[in-house]
Amino acid sequence: MADESKELGRIGFDGETPLVREPIIVKLSSFKNSKYLDIRKYYDKDGEWCPTSKGVTLHREQIRELLQIITDNTNEIEQWFN
Numbered sequence: 001m002a003d004e005s006k007e008l009g010r011i012g013f014d015g016e017t018p019l020v021r022e023p024i025i026v027k028l029s030s031f032k033n034s035k036y037l038d039i040r041k042y043y044d045k046d047g048e049w050c051p052t053s054k055g056v057t058l059h060r061e062q063i064r065e066l067l068q069i070i071t072d073n074t075n076e077i078e079q080w081f082n
Helices: 060-072 074-081
Strands: 005-011 024-031 034-045 048-058
Touching: 024 048, 048 060, 060 074
Parallel strands: none
Antiparallel strands: 005 024, 024 034, 034 048
């Protein structure tokens, strides 16, 4: 399997226009025969979105654990921001 990636979604964009200085792009990626979910801030460099070092790359078990934490704490998370 060659190293590859597939963009799943963007946070902080209105279409192609960023709403924040460093929007987030969520991707599925592979590296050295391992698969990951990459959640990373990006910056505009001469019209091209480039990844920053600010982000997290998760493997399968970490994704399940993160989803469980968010599911178990959705109400508390929402109350925090209200």
